[in-house]
Amino acid sequence: MVTLKDISRDLGLSVTQVSRALGDHTDVNPQTKQRVRAAADRLGYRPNAVARGLKTGRSGIVAMVVSGTRSPEVSAHLLEIVMGLSAEFSRIGLRFVLHVAQPDEDTAQLHEDLFLAGGIDGFIVISPQRQDPRIKALRRLGAAFVVHGRDPDQRHVHVDIDNYGVGYRLADHLLARGHRRIAFLTAGDHTFFSQERVRGLRQAYADRGLDCAAAQVIGMPMIAPEGYRATRDLLSQTQPPTAIIAGNTMLARGVYAAAAECNVAIPDRLSVITHDDGLDLFGTDTFDPPLGGTISPLSDAWVSVARTLQNMIAAQNDGLMECILPLGFREGGSIQSVLD
Amino acid sequence: MVTLKDISRDLGLSVTQVSRALGDHTDVNPQTKQRVRAAADRLGYRPNAVARGLKTGRSGIVAMVVSGTRSPEVSAHLLEIVMGLSAEFSRIGLRFVLHVAQPDEDTAQLHEDLFLAGGIDGFIVISPQRQDPRIKALRRLGAAFVVHGRDPDQRHVHVDIDNYGVGYRLADHLLARGHRRIAFLTAGDHTFFSQERVRGLRQAYADRGLDCAAAQVIGMPMIAPEGYRATRDLLSQTQPPTAIIAGNTMLARGVYAAAAECNVAIPDRLSVITHDDGLDLFGTDTFDPPLGGTISPLSDAWVSVARTLQNMIAAQNDGLMECILPLGFREGGSIQSVLD
DNA sequence: CTGAAAGCGCTTACAG
DNA sequence: CTGAAAGCGCTTACAG
Structure with a gap:
């Protein structure tokens, strides 16, 4: 495994500078940046997300917990949702992972366990119910999370339609x-x-x-x-x-x-x-x-969901509490007037 | 967030002893263990998996990468597989996460990215093809992984049927x-x-x-x-x-x-x-x-898959390279002789 | 049975 | 523009 130390030794630079160069900080000599980047490439350096996570408190990973289901339709629906979210999160540099719970498992507890173990920056909650226990747990823990849909019984950041x-x-x-x-x-x-x-x-x-x-x-x-x-x-x-x-x-x-x-x-x-x-x-x-x-x-929703969660993680701001997406209409050919 | 330091301060013990007590090491006074455990409970201590991961090189997380699909049947099948694997891994104290790739994404590269970022102890690969690029990547990286099924063109640990x-x-x-x-x-x-x-x-x-x-x-x-x-x-x-x-x-x-x-x-x-x-x-x-x-x-297969991966992660041993599960037979009522 | 110390790999004030 | 140092929270030789 190649570390910052390896690069610093290779270049005769301090680990500090190497870190800053790779992080593209402004107060580093442009030439130094070049050298560092070249060395990182040459040595095959990959930043260790675990170490970074310990220091910064952020892992770059967001998660969703879903319950397993017996319905093929629901499964397919779910997986398409996950694909959409994954695509959107990877676009903004976050990694989206899914935890599939057993049908009888306590998902609120699962959210808590995952969050408290560290290593997860935020959560997505979909299909909320009223008095949703997952939302209760995440609120209590102070975790960053965005709900797609809404539980009117609890205050939370959400993306929804009208x-x-x-x-x-x-x-x-x-x-x-x-x-x-x-x-x-x-x-x-x-x-x-x-x-x-x-x-x-x-x-x-x-x-x-x-x-x-x-x-x-x-x-x-x-x-x-x-x-x-x-x-x-x-x-x-x-x-x-x-x-x-x-x-x-x-x-x-x-x-x-x-x-x-x-x-x-x-x-x-x-x-x-x-x-x-x-x-x-x-x-x-x-x-x-x-x-x-x-x-x-839904693809529009995922864009908002991902951006919003990213903001929450970065700034802990819950300024934008609510995002209501616009509604379109298509005529289609499945509706006929009965007035004639 | 409650850390070992908090417990040690609370109890007037060293962090070292607290860690060892919680880890149930043999060389700790039983009474001390009791006190430590009680304090941990009281304060709501949860070990930080990220810190532990940095130190030990193990996160307790195993992953599977799958491609998204358009087929509801395949999705449903996949999710049932994931449920089975999740259940088995949580039974042995590991966390199983799924990364759903876009249909056109390079999954071999994705395995590499996930592995090199750290934080994932091992991988499950299912439905291998011949010359499977995922297996190639994981082998090259020296990652721990178990294949369900087999790619005869590459040597790897696998669980399969005859x-x-x-x-x-x-x-x-x-x-x-x-x-x-x-x-x-x-x-x-x-x-x-x-x-x-x-x-x-x-x-x-x-x-x-x-x-x-x-x-x-x-x-x-x-x-x-x-x-x-x-x-x-x-x-x-x-x-x-x-x-x-x-x-x-x-x-x-x-x-x-x-x-x-x-x-x-x-x-x-x-x-x-x-x-x-x-x-x-x-x-x-x-x-x-x-x-x-x-x-x-398949539920039998998951038991073997999970155990095997756990062993690989723990001991780096690839002693048990191959596990072939037994085959049963059911008569059913869908077959008739045409000899009469 | 217990504790001080080192270190996992990174980031970031702080001082120059 | 650069580097030495501290520290994220944990584990584990090492010394007592």
Whole structure:
């Protein structure tokens, strides 16, 4: 292993200067810098992150802890998220590692263990629940962390979208086109984002003087098989809905499958609208007809998440507590007016 | 942050003794140990892994680098593997982290970067190819690593199954029951395990004085959609096979789906046999009729992998270079004799 | 059984 | 612009 000492000996310089030269400090002779850099290359020097970490208190590593899962869809979704985050962090010179917990493991405890052992500068938390114990633990420890999404019960730095707006716009889009029997497939009520979307949906009804009790809000794990099952149920009602709001594209996949199987044409007999988080794997472009709805690419979120965490680590500042990403909309071909 | 110094000050002991007491060294007064442990608990001491790592050269962290993928099945498979490895490593006091590379990233380089930065004691490599560049890099660096599977072109510590035996037994089982038109769905020829299985299959033919040219060996990514597609093709032949060997349960899933769609009953008109690696997600018990074939649970492999890597890290010994796990067999209900 | 000291490889005031 | 020194928190010969 090549150390600073080896370079300093090789060059007849002090370790101090070598360190400063490599760190590109201003108060080093440019020529010296050149010599040092050349020697470092020649000897194959690689800074020891552990030593640097002990001195500076920073390792350059950020982590995410996730629970293992039985659902292939959730796994795939997760891995695409991790890929996006990894790419973004390596772009800004940080290393992103994943710790996969057992399904029954206490992830709050795991965050604590990882943090207290040192060597991890910060954490990413995704899919927060209300009163999220991971967030509680990280707050208590004073760790740097950024949440994608939001737990309204605790103050924390987060990157999120306007979920109230999502619910409002999706519902309003359908209501404006005459739909009255609408089903909303969303997550359970333990998630704030789902609560917000429902609130938005209700407001859209209220703004048109309609009774939102007419909307069927159905909570479920947001994966294709659940969307499929729920849609089968809905379509077998005597008065099936004329439109379904799928909380994400995985649910929409299930909706499409069920509709096809029941010979219910989209959009002729059933309009479908979704919120698209822009993941390749379940992209709306693979739907026929193309899925319409709100859009907010997760890849944009990761940029903000990574930058924000980097700032927190560097400056301990939590000035920018909240980042709400903009919402797009795509018409698609999956929504039809029932006004004619 | 509570350090050894804090405890030593609290107790009026030297840092040396505190360290030794906590490390449960033999040459410390039992009473002292008690006092130290009590104080550590009371003050909330957590050893700093970074400092320990700098001193001992060991961080207690092992890593695996994987490439991101577009296939949900592969993702799910991967995550189940990671869960298994994580569980096993945490059982023996090591921490397992995953680094997910971009699909186009140079993973050999990534291993090198991670290793040279320090802080990682060892690596797990899965799904090796021939002349695997990751293995080359790790060997060159002198890193501790264990391969699950094998690259016959390089010497390395590995845990594997007898893939020649898998090919032999699966083929022999079918041949003994009179099958002559057999298709073998397996991986491409760039993987040694598939080469070995094919070799085993050929030997089974030879041992019965049969011409193995009669077997259709078809290479493909080993996921359900590929198994489905291949089976559709096979069943549309004028002389379709009477038996299919699916290289894993994901392929078998595709075989079953295609057979059902073509109204080809299993096992009446088509026998199916597989090698089962015992992952929950694609378990043979969810097949109807139950899938038969060789079995070797990956969970067993992880135990060996983790132990072996731990030994390598502790002792730098590569005494146990090779661990070949035993092979089981389950009859199932998916294979029928064609001799009657 | 106990403690003073050295050192892992780095960074950074401090003094020149 | 440069270097000697301290120190991050730990472990471990070495001496008593």
